[in-house]
Amino acid sequence: MNWFDALNKVRIILCRPSHPGNVGSVARAMKNMGLKKLYLIQPKDFPSHISDANAAGALDILQNAVVTDSLDLGLEGTVFAVGTSCRRRSLTPEKLTCRDAIGRVAREFYGEGDVALVFGNERNGLSIEELGKCHVLATIPSSDAYSSLNLSHAVQIFCYEIFQLKNTLGRQPFLEKNFGHHEDVELCLRKFENVMKGSGFLKPGAEGKVMERLQRLFRRTRIEKEEIDILLGFLKTIR
């Protein structure tokens, strides 16, 4: 595994960023740490000359940024997503520190598919729905007195921790699992939902809680492609 190939597996995804200055500062923070793939989900103001100014020498990152309408589209082709948040949720994925989460990311460098670091809106963070699409939740340890970091500063710390992996590359355990891509997992979840509705197990209007838990289970297990095929085949046989 080449170091540059590893870095090119990492996507920084910003969900609904509202300040163009932050988007530019994120681009600079990424390029400082050798990252290139920026995804913007419903950015409020992009492109913008304010983003360009803050990006400084990282204009190419902004110019190549992928802008989409949904996090699902931004996650297509990924096999592992780290959600970032300082808010506490009742039903969240496994919680890790930033450093430990990046340690998990390192293991993905040897597998197939991209890895995503997903950041929420400046004011509200990630929604429950967005967080549900992530495998782990990572937080940056910070002062209880004032724990809210500026978005681009939070991205800077995560990118810095990724760059620190450079020295340990090649010493990580090899991951040979063939994990399902995000879009395959989503498809499987939707099929389950349909069948569970059809069978009467899921009452209309009350499917939220069950599907949330099912989703959480699927992300936690890192379901593999072959397992998804088995489940899809099984679900197809149910009428």
Added chain:
Amino acid sequence: MNWFDALNKVRIILCRPSHPGNVGSVARAMKNMGLKKLYLIQPKDFPSHISDANAAGALDILQNAVVTDSLDLGLEGTVFAVGTSCRRRSLTPEKLTCRDAIGRVAREFYGEGDVALVFGNERNGLSIEELGKCHVLATIPSSDAYSSLNLSHAVQIFCYEIFQLKNTLGRQPFLEKNFGHHEDVELCLRKFENVMKGSGFLKPGAEGKVMERLQRLFRRTRIEKEEIDILLGFLKTIR
């Protein structure tokens, strides 16, 4: 050693910052990581409503910031200073990564006196003179393609690394040395210079290189108070 006492030993010193937005963002980055002591050496534009806006919930850090005309004043009462730079110098203090430098800072938590992280101007970094007053030079590992981090983002990473020490506090080797404060070391250097000039060893106009090396030696050895007293006493006897 109490964790909050440890954090209160750390000064963030910005030399000649030119953008008020950066000063505000630095205040926020500090408060996020529990740091309080901000020193501004010849800030170009301070106070400023732009600083205030970027500080967000960290206005108190700005209001309590110490503004001085010289780095020497900002370093009074410190026993250890980490200079930060991405520029290479011919004659610099020991070079460390950010993480290793903060490891050194941790050892100071058990001694007497403050510790300083010294950051240079946005465009030019620290001057040779400023760097000469630091004990080690720390750099943030970054991409060769674009290694220049925004000032406040660099401060954020250093503050983050300090906050990471929380978990190891109490497990550091105890430092019982009674190190000379910055101002005592400076005094000793000036006395040396005077005596060396008086003896004819230092030719007028050619003292720069010798004094630079002497300064480097003094910082590297972490000269103690008693040793300074011995040297001062000795120098006093020379006519």
